[in-house]
Amino acid sequence: MGNKALDINPPNATYHLSTHGSDWLWAAFSIFGVALLGVVGWAFSRPRGTRLFHQIAIVVLTTGSLAYFSMASDLGWTPVEVEFRGEGTRQIWYVRYINWFIAFPLLLLELLLATGLPLSDIFTTLFMSIVLVISGLVAALVPSTYKWGYYVFGAGALFYIWNVLLWHGPRTTFAAGGAIRSGYRIASAYLSLLLLLYPIAWACSEGGNVISVTSEMIWYGILDVLAGPVFLVFFLWELRAADYNAFGLQSGKYTDKSGYVSNNQAGAPATKAAAAGDV
Structure with a gap:
């Protein structure tokens, strides 16, 4: 499938994706697609009012599926002059x-x-996660040594994220119980480790031109699969028995509030669904 994609959408950069790299990207796309279908079915198997975390996962997996379909098809990139280790241009995705x-x-x-x-x-x-991503994108598109200035901005944002995930987050009160706190500690440590590996991959690929584009795709692809489908399925599994009312995630819709008041005025007990909303 990689041969066909590169024939239809041929690269015009000096350092570019190979057919083996395209094949790997199709495999990663399949993983995202299967995980997306599974989470969609999982979400609809749950009662309304307990789907928020599943719906967030659906958005993440849908976006990842679109991105990997594009990259596997050799689309969504632009050539940029390399700074180190040779001359010419490299595909920046x-x-x-x-x-x-x-x-x-x-x-x-x-x-x-x-x-x-x-x-x-x-x-x-x-917001700091957005700074991390934007800094990486701008740095990748800059052909001069000034790209490393943006890299430092991204590193600063990453340290802030680590501080919240590993220090402030575990020390808060978990209204949903100790089991959620335990699952959070594992998930936050896991995600923090993956976030450490992304800047290293960037420095070896878009930044330093040390590894090939195909190796870059394999490295990033493994990280994205671990941070996307694997992480989300694990986290949703940890929340399977959680009391969603304890999270306090009411939708705040006026219609929900109106229904809640009307039921009370009529002497009927308010339902959990009305209290929790449709999140």
Whole structure:
């Protein structure tokens, strides 16, 4: 399948994707696609009001599937002059950064909503994940040594994210219980380790031109599969028996509030679904 994709969409950069790299990307796309279908079915098997974390996962997996379909088809890139180790241009895959721009904040949101962190801290952490991705994209597109300045900005944002995940998050009050705290510690350590490996991969590929584009795809692909389908399935499994009412994730819809008041005025008990909303 890789041969056909590269024949239809031939690369015009000096350092470019090989047919074996395209084959691997099709395999990663299949993993994302299967995981997406599984989570969609899982979400609809749950009662309304307990699907928020599953719906976040659906968005992440859908975005990842689109990105890997594009990269496997040799689309979504632009040639940029290399700084080190040779001359010519290298394929820079901006579609990957579009995927990360959506996926990284949502992965953090998925994790941090289970903690007792205030919304202001969660918002700032999500913003730092956007700084991390944008810094990487701009750095990859800059052909001169100034790219490493953006790399430092991204590293600073990453240290902030680690501080929240590994220090502040575990020390909050977990309203959903100790089991969620234990699952959070494992998930946050796992995600933090993966976030450490992304900048190393960037320095060896887009930054330093040390490894080939195909090796870059294999490295990033493994990280994305571990941070996407594997992480999300594990985290959702840990939440399978959690009491969603304990998270306090009411939708805040006016219709829900109206229904809640009407039922009380009529003397009927308020239902859990009305209290929790449709999140």
